[in-house]
Amino acid sequence: MNELEHHSGDPYGAKDGKDLVSGITVFPMEEHVMRRADIDPKAATRAERQVATMFTLAILSVFAFVVSYVKIPNTKMIDVPILGAANANHVAIGLFFGLAILLIGVGAIHWAKKLMPDVEVIQERHALTSNDTEREAVASSFQRGKAESGFAERKLIRRTLLGAMALFPIPLIVMLRDLGPMPGTRLRETIWDKGIHLVTDVTYNKIKASDIPIGGLVNAVPENLLKIEEEDGNLNERGKASIILVRMDPAEIVSQQGEAWDYQGILAFSKICTHVGCPISLYQQRTHHLLCPCHQSTFDLSNSGNVVFGPAARRMPQLAITVDSEGYLIAQSGFKEPIGPSFWERG
Amino acid sequence: MSNLETSIATTGHEAPATKGGSVAGYIDDRLASSNFTKRLLDKVFPDHWSFMLGEIALYSFIILLLSGTYLTLWFNPSMTEVIYNGSYTPLKGIKMSEAYSSTLHISFDVRGGLLMRQIHHWAALFFVAAVSVHLLRVFFTGAFRKPREINWVIGTLLLVLAILEGFAGYSLPDDLLSGTGLRIAEGIVQAIPLLGTYVAMFLFGGEFPGTDFIPRLYSIHILLIPGILLGLVTVHLIMVFYQKHTQFPGPGRTESNVVGFRLFPIYMAKAGGFFFVVFGITTLIAALVTINPVWLYGPYTPSQVTAGSQPDWYIGWLDGAVRLTPNWETNILGHTISWNLLIPALVIPGIMFTALGLYPWIEAWATGDKREHHLLDRPRNVPTRTGLGVMSLVFYMILVISGGNDIIAVAFNLSINQITWTLRILLFVLPPLSFVLTKRACLGLQRRDNDKLLHGYETGQILRLPSGEFLEIHEPITDAEKAVILAKQDFAPLALESGEDANGVRNPKAAKSAARARLSAWFYSDTIPVPTDEELQHAAEHAAHELHEAQAQAKQIEGSSH
Structure with missing residues (x-):
């Protein structure tokens, strides 16, 4: 069936003023309004010159681009009004390159709009459905092929083929195995252990308890991190072992994750958010709240690092600390619970 | 000229009178393409500003291919650590990955490198934006109806791939901001029940961040996804071409015709010119407006983060959903189900894109309409569809706004907790309300x-x-x-x-x-x-x-x- 077979005679494929397909009323096209360039040869010449000017400016822009590219040093900075300081070479070549392209486009569109015909043309749609004979022919071709192959009758072939086809992708999937190691217990372990010194992040100096004032915050890592990173050649351990130290008045500590895990009000917590693993850095002294800048999970460090707001479901793991004989902070042990985001096997 | 040569040169056909004719003749002698070429040159397309949205998407995609190829000449997708020694002094002597250091090299030591990087980034933002707005146009005008349902599904796939491709490209420079985005993605992967930790280990070649991920992502970003995108875009265009473009109702317009201008010369000039306009404007913006200044963020390290971290706009809704979801987590029999991640990052996007892709069939099932449609609907004439569209858009916009809840809190000096709670409530109140209001309007x-x-x-x-x-x-x-x-x-x-x-x-x-x-x-x-x-x-x-x-x-x- 062809919905769109036309009645000849009507330019719109309509009958009695009604669209054959939808039945809506069809109105004749509006009369074409002449443009100035259609009537006035002067206007047409003017439009021609405008288009040619744009193309000429595009050509000149390419020359200006080459000169800027060669002549303006890549180190020179200029002040662009409103936008601030910028590299002069970058701005100049960008502007001239941009103009060279833009002017071609604007010129071409101007040409089309002013000088090329703007009389709308009617074109018929062709049917998107084949006729019944053609459709039946396809069906019979398919039936012929199906019968010739014996796919339907020869069950043994069909079933073994389906089995083989179902299994052949397995090697492709199995061969992805060596993309990475099995998870094992990796996500539960950090390099923290009993007696390991806490050192400042970036400068790697041991931290004296007396150097942290009340209200202070220090980013810290284990002292063996740098050596392990060099051996491993990656930042994996840093992503788990980073901690923050805060010091508060011991009287303000409501609870901790273990008895005497602080040292004189200095508390050590994992820095890795238990939501999706962003390193947390925003600490509010007054409330002892730690806020994750990624999704705003908020933890109360004076109260066992419990979640007080946001999408994180787990408290921030605490690291038990003490000092060595010289007064430098050390870990009492490793973390007692996995740090970072939750995972299926975590429990 | 000998007789023999003459007879060969004119075998079968008269010698063409024009140069163009001889080229066409040369090709036709080999492809019998005259019939097709004539139909191509005479093909009529309707004119409307909203039909240019898809064009912007297509042209942005071409600009991305061009500028991206240029960037591959210098970019080094390696996570091997090096000490930076380029001309950007604030980072001199700092340890960073080769990916980041080569991005700095492109930005500061290659003339035109920063321009191409910024063209690439701006074009990516425009690409996803144009795809999205084009989708809205197609939705609200009912252009997805029979016989164009398949192209609608291809379009939906293109949107999903465009978002993934954008995120992949955003992650490659290995700066502090993009690394944070990857860390979040890895955290979400870990939350997948049963398989999460395995998938995460396999993707990253071990724990996060490892040294395998950037090179792997690179081949996905420059080969796999663009290859699929290119294939789908081609099919998308062939179908538009074959089925002919829809048109808005108006005098002389019917279901069985197309009223507009011919491809040659009008659209050759207009659409071809428009490509240069899109390219030119993207280039001018790239020359003047800084985008993704990775040198300010510093190299990625998993122990640092910048406050006010924001993804590119098209990831904002996902980030917003993750921010809004309450901290639900279930522990059963020693296993953890992280609803706080599964719902916003997998369930909601899954439902949204499935519903989007299936919408033509859902509506056809409700209306029982089996007819072909080539005349577009005016949105007001299908109030329920328009209401549903606005409802979904409002839902999406609230998620995007939620992705910037910290920025709002800082800008207006408001409590982040109150903003988050307000947005949680609005997410359920505003969409139905907007449905009713839109339908009434x-x-x-x-x-x-x-x-x-x-x-x-x-x-x-x-x-x-x-x-x-x-x-x-x-x-x-x-x-x-x-x-x-x-x-x-x-x-x-x-x-x-x-x-x-x-x-x-x-x-x-x-x-x-x-x-x-x-x-x-x-x-x-x-x-x-x-x-x-x-x-x-x-x-x-x-x-x-x-x-x-x-x-x-x-x-x-x-x-x-x-």
């Missing part, structure tokens, strides 16, 4: 359309009659306006199949039919019928009469005043 517009048809438009000329009565003169609207308004088609909801047949036997399809009839009745609720031909004629006569009366009165007044 559509119905109001339809009534106004009918008024215009039946009573003409208000001319603003007020007439005072001797009796003291005031009368505003209405003039009939133009045929062009009538053609647009009268293109609306009346539909009736599907009828309910009877629960029992004539012999009292239970119809097993009745339950399904009842559900469908209910959906159909809902879809077509509050229909405002198009005036019939009789009503229109009656109204026209009435208007003519009224005008005549008024004119007669006016004459009388004039006559008596002299």
